Amino acid sequence: MPTIRITALTDPERSPSAHRLAWLASDGDGTPVGSAFLRLFTAPGVLPRHRERGLALWMKAAAILHARRRHPQVGGLLTDTADTNPYTRNVNDALGYAPTHATYEYQLDL
Incomplete structure (x- = not known):
């Protein structure tokens, strides 16, 4: 199975305080292969x-x-801080x- 990297993103349609999170999955050469979005119902x-x-x-x-x-x-997780x-x-x-x-x-x- 190919290596997949999950990268945390910022939802471009919202400000960082809009309670939304996004992730992008990409394969070994950086090609996007999927994405996921999560809306939080409390303050980040x-x-x-x-x-x-x-x-x-x-x-x-x-x-x-x-x-x-x-x-x-x-194989691993990435977090941005x-x-x-x-x-x-x-x-x-x-x-x-x-x-x-x-x-x-x-x-x-x-």
């Missing part, structure tokens, strides 16, 4: 009054377990994620 991350209880860690761990069970052929977000970076570190690349976002006002 953990609301301030519920922080420091480990919820982000538990939610992300649950997502990893779900991916492992549903897609055992996938801003350098300015130490909370999520700490969660990623605790789960064994390692930095792999830098992403730059550009905007063109029309």
